[in-house]
Amino acid sequence: MAKISCKYFVNVLGATKKDGEIVDAPDGINVEQFLDFMSDKYGTEFAKHVYATGTLSGEPFKTPNIYLNKRRIQWVQDFPEGVKTKVKDGDEFWFGLIVGGGAGI
Amino acid sequence: MNLNEQEKERYCRQMLMPGWGEEAQLRIKQSRIFIAGAGGLGSPLSIYLAVAGVGTLRICDCGELELSNLNRQILHDDSRIGWNKALSAKLTLERLNPDITVEALEEKITPETVDGLIGTVDLIVDCLDNFPTRHIINGYAVRNGIPIIHAGVYGMQGQITFIKAPETPCLWCISAGTPPAVFPIVGATAGVIGCLEALEALKYLSGVGTNLLNRLLIWDGQRIEFMELPQKKITDCPVCGHLNKKG
Numbered sequence: 526m527a528k529i530s531c532k533y534f535v536n537v538l539g540a541t542k543k544d545g546e547i548v549d550a551p552d553g554i555n556v557e558q559f560l561d562f563m564s565d566k567y568g569t570e571f572a573k574h575v576y577a578t579g580t581l582s583g584e585p586f587k588t589p590n591i592y593l594n595k596r597r598i599q600w601v602q603d604f605p606e607g608v609k610t611k612v613k614d615g616d617e618f619w620f621g622l623i624v625g626g627g628a629g630i
Numbered sequence: 631m632n633l634n635e636q637e638k639e640r641y642c643r644q645m646l647m648p649g650w651g652e653e654a655q656l657r658i659k660q661s662r663i664f665i666a667g668a669g670g671l672g673s674p675l676s677i678y679l680a681v682a683g684v685g686t687l688r689i690c691d692c693g694e695l696e697l698s699n700l701n702r703q704i705l706h707d708d709s710r711i712g713w714n715k716a717l718s719a720k721l722t723l724e725r726l727n728p729d730i731t732v733e734a735l736e737e738k739i740t741p742e743t744v745d746g747l748i749g750t751v752d753l754i755v756d757c758l759d760n761f762p763t764r765h766i767i768n769g770y771a772v773r774n775g776i777p778i779i780h781a782g783v784y785g786m787q788g789q790i791t792f793i794k795a796p797e798t799p800c801l802w803c804i805s806a807g808t809p810p811a812v813f814p815i816v817g818a819t820a821g822v823i824g825c826l827e828a829l830e831a832l833k834y835l836s837g838v839g840t841n842l843l844n845r846l847l848i849w850d851g852q853r854i855e856f857m858e859l860p861q862k863k864i865t866d867c868p869v870c871g872h873l874n875k876k877g
Contacts, residue, residue, distance in 0.1 A: 534784075534787055534848070534850075535784035535785060535787050535813075536784065536813070538785070544850075544852065544853075577805070584868075592859060595859050595860065596859075596860070596862075597862070597864075599864050600862050600864065601864075601865055602862065602865075603862075619859075622789065622805070622846075622848065622859075
């Protein structure tokens, strides 16, 4: 098992009921599989915040809403394999950094 | 344009800041800022920009004030329930500082209205609560080379960064999600982050200090802790990627 440090922000706090923990993850899994693992652990309230979805210029998008070792998984310079990047013992994930604001206009 | 004697007295304490003086204060007076939202973040932000002497504030909000807004939206009060928030903001801000101009814009920001609403400004400040509208103003800012101060809050947590594409990632590079429509918020959290937005704006306009470029500052009020994440461009960003190719 790999020891993964997880930190939870904003909307995912409602699902985890804590702001951080060390999670034992199966060896050899990649980021995508780890997100599925965490979604199974905390259920649909957590899962709906793991990926950001929407449309831009009419085109749908779906992108992981996480940081791995303080870097966005979308940064190809850091993660050329993206969500297929292998998760390692000691990795740190931050979940739920998209936050609200002040005015719904 | 010069500072009159009343303005010199009103702003004398901030003009004492090293590097500020009358010259920076005049730049602030000549500045125009677009504020997207007169709610929880827009309240402290606009109050501090008004009293600091920003010449023109264009404040945009199509929403009407509700009682449930008043735990955080300190521009407004009970007597204005049902008012348009931009109009309420204008009244409050012009009372706080009669030497500035406040333009109240009551229209909704959409892809069709964004050009006319924002127009020519020195800076855009994001005080919104939804990412679809944030991405509309982000697109406008990238197209027109205007910096944005982005911030958001949730509960006792918040985040802020200074966006100046292509020098920094654009908002799309940083965040592409959609938070829930109704979320918990402690008013003081909006106060912390809104004040930081005001400080970032005044630093940019005055030229004093450095902005939060390529850095996302995160506030955790439950722990009283600031954290920071570096920010990078997404190479194939659909909004600002073309600027990177030019560079």
